[in-house]
Amino acid sequence: MAKTPQEVLKWIQDEKIKIIDLKFIDTPGIWQHCSFYYDQLDENSFTEGIPFDGSSIRGWKAINESDMCMVPDPNTATIDPFCKEPTLTMICSIKEPRTGEWYNRDPRTIAAKAAEYLRGTGIADTVYFGPEAEFFLFDDIRFGQTENSSYYFADSVEGRWNTGREEEGGNLGYKPGYKQGYFPVAPTDTAQDIRTEMLLTMAAFGVPIEKHHHEVASGGQNELGIKFDKLVNSADNLMIYKYVIKNVAKKYGKTVTFMPKPIFNDNGSGMHVHQSLWKDGQPLFAGDKYAGFSQMGLWYIGGILKHAPALLAFTNPTTNSYKRLVPGFEAPVNLAYSQGNRSASVRIPLSGGNPKAKRLEFRCPDATSNPYLAFAAMLCAGIDGIKNQIDPGEPLDVDIYDLSPEELAKIPSTPGSLEAALEALEKDHEFLTGTGVFSADFVESWIEYKLDNEVNPMRLRPHPYEFSLYYDC
Numbered sequence: 001m002a003k004t005p006q007e008v009l010k011w012i013q014d015e016k017i018k019i020i021d022l023k024f025i026d027t028p029g030i031w032q033h034c035s036f037y038y039d040q041l042d043e044n045s046f047t048e049g050i051p052f053d054g055s056s057i058r059g060w061k062a063i064n065e066s067d068m069c070m071v072p073d074p075n076t077a078t079i080d081p082f083c084k085e086p087t088l089t090m091i092c093s094i095k096e097p098r099t100g101e102w103y104n105r106d107p108r109t110i111a112a113k114a115a116e117y118l119r120g121t122g123i124a125d126t127v128y129f130g131p132e133a134e135f136f137l138f139d140d141i142r143f144g145q146t147e148n149s150s151y152y153f154a155d156s157v158e159g160r161w162n163t164g165r166e167e168e169g170g171n172l173g174y175k176p177g178y179k180q181g182y183f184p185v186a187p188t189d190t191a192q193d194i195r196t197e198m199l200l201t202m203a204a205f206g207v208p209i210e211k212h213h214h215e216v217a218s219g220g221q222n223e224l225g226i227k228f229d230k231l232v233n234s235a236d237n238l239m240i241y242k243y244v245i246k247n248v249a250k251k252y253g254k255t256v257t258f259m260p261k262p263i264f265n266d267n268g269s270g271m272h273v274h275q276s277l278w279k280d281g282q283p284l285f286a287g288d289k290y291a292g293f294s295q296m297g298l299w300y301i302g303g304i305l306k307h308a309p310a311l312l313a314f315t316n317p318t319t320n321s322y323k324r325l326v327p328g329f330e331a332p333v334n335l336a337y338s339q340g341n342r343s344a345s346v347r348i349p350l351s352g353g354n355p356k357a358k359r360l361e362f363r364c365p366d367a368t369s370n371p372y373l374a375f376a377a378m379l380c381a382g383i384d385g386i387k388n389q390i391d392p393g394e395p396l397d398v399d400i401y402d403l404s405p406e407e408l409a410k411i412p413s414t415p416g417s418l419e420a421a422l423e424a425l426e427k428d429h430e431f432l433t434g435t436g437v438f439s440a441d442f443v444e445s446w447i448e449y450k451l452d453n454e455v456n457p458m459r460l461r462p463h464p465y466e467f468s469l470y471y472d473c
């Protein structure tokens with residue numbers, strides 16, 4: 001609900017709230033926070049912000065120019081349910097104190113600029129995003145580094161069958177079998193109460209909720225459904241989603257991961273993103289073309305597919321992301337679109353004849369992405385498609401298993417690694433930087449950060465599987 005700074009300050013006074021927790025997102029996508037005694041916040045805080053040291057935030061400033069200001073968004077004010085002492089929390093964007101400008105590497109600022117850019121084009125005034133982030137709920141996770149190797153074990157709440165780890169005490173046998181069902185009822189589903197608590201906590205946090213269910217993987221994979229929202233709001237909601245899920249799980253003695261492929265040979269976790277454009281309250285993607293889509297909607301898809309290899313550097317930004325994007329696990333590998341084919345990276349879901357539900361679903365993204373950057377980048381790609389009338393080609397409505405190798409080879413694939421996606425971004429970023437939404441400095445710093453901190457360190461480390469392959473060679 002929209003709130004003014006005065007309303008928030010009155011709320012703090014009326015409820016005698018002593019602690020204000022301000023949260024903001026770093027470049028890779030983790031919420032950072034700082035708590036203030038209530039008298040540190042006044043009306044100025046909502047315009048000028050509160051100073052902090054930006055040099056320790058990943059991907060931001062050098063030590064010699066470290067001062068930044070966090071500016072709370074009063075519309076996000078709510079009570080943090082995970083604090084013992086009643087604590088009012090708000091989500092912040094970041095300003096440069098010297099110039100008073102919004103910081104060009106702040107992901108929430110980039111997201112706001114993308115929504116503004118859309119309005120400026122005159123194409124539409126609103127974009128809606130509906131992300132579906134899947135996750136694994138484990139009893140236990142152990143990872144670490146020995147002298148010669150790195151290792152991990154993950155145990156699901158549903159038992160240990162899929163991890164191969166011997167456990168004392170056996171099990172009761174209620175476990176979803178491998179590829180044998182999606183959401184069986186309890187006692188096979190053991191996470192009903194946890195998911196319900198997660199969903200209701202999210203609602204109390206102000207996130208519009210829809211549903212929760214078990215997901216396809218046999219090892220404790222789950223999904224909660226939140227309702228679509230405007231660009232920045234939807235990214236805020238997604239951050240609350242992850243915060244609530246992790247903290248409720250911890251309360252139950254469980255642990256959660258959003259990494260896209262924690263378990264070899266089972267379904268990974270995606271974050272499909274549903275999206276639609278609107279103008280003057282009217283949906284712009286409903287029409288009389290393929291699957292009841294409009295020409296504008298098809299061009300938007302054309303933009304997403306054309307820029308997908310580069311786009312994935314933001315929507316699938318980790319080395320683990322590319323272990324999910326392989327055939328056989330409902331994750332997309334084909335850069336194509338379709339009404340029903342889940343191996344296509346863009347799906348047009350059935351909307352029951354309701355034009356307001358007409359949307360596309362981009363199935364590539366995963367929840368290791370920074371949602372502000374991922375949504376902004378997808379919107380820029382879609383707008384580029386509309387502006388340049390990019391034809392998405394023919395839909396992929398055939399079963400790909402019926403295609404000959406020659407036919408299959410004609411369908412472009414998702415990049416095979418983070419390195420390949422970053423290389424694509426290096427070559428194809430005009431659709432981002434040409435809009436003024438992403439600065440060239442930011443795109444460059446993103447590529448450098450990902451190579452230096454993720455791609456190269458991964459390449460240098462011996463992988464556990466190499467021991468099984470090569471130890472006794």
Ligand SMILES: Nc1ncnc2c1ncn2[C@@H]1O[C@H](COP(=O)(O)OP(=O)(O)OP(=O)(O)O)[C@@H](O)[C@H]1O
Pocket residue numbers: 128129130131132210223225226227228272274275276349356357358359361
């Ligand atoms: N017009 C719209 N624009 C954008 N998002 C929308 C629109 N209408 C519905 N949505 C959102 O789309 C998402 C649909 O999620 P849902 O889980 O039903 O999708 P699904 O792809 O069928 O599921 P799954 O991939 O798990 O099979 C929700 O977040 C919903 O609010």
Ligand SMILES: N[C@@H](CCC(=O)O)C(=O)O
Pocket residue numbers: 134216267268269270271324329330331332342363
């Ligand atoms: N888990 C699948 C998606 C399953 C589904 O369609 O819900 C993925 O990696 O995208």
Ligand SMILES: [Mg+2]
Pocket residue numbers: 132134215223
């Ligand atoms: Mg799903």
Ligand SMILES: [Mg+2]
Pocket residue numbers: 132272361
């Ligand atoms: Mg989906």
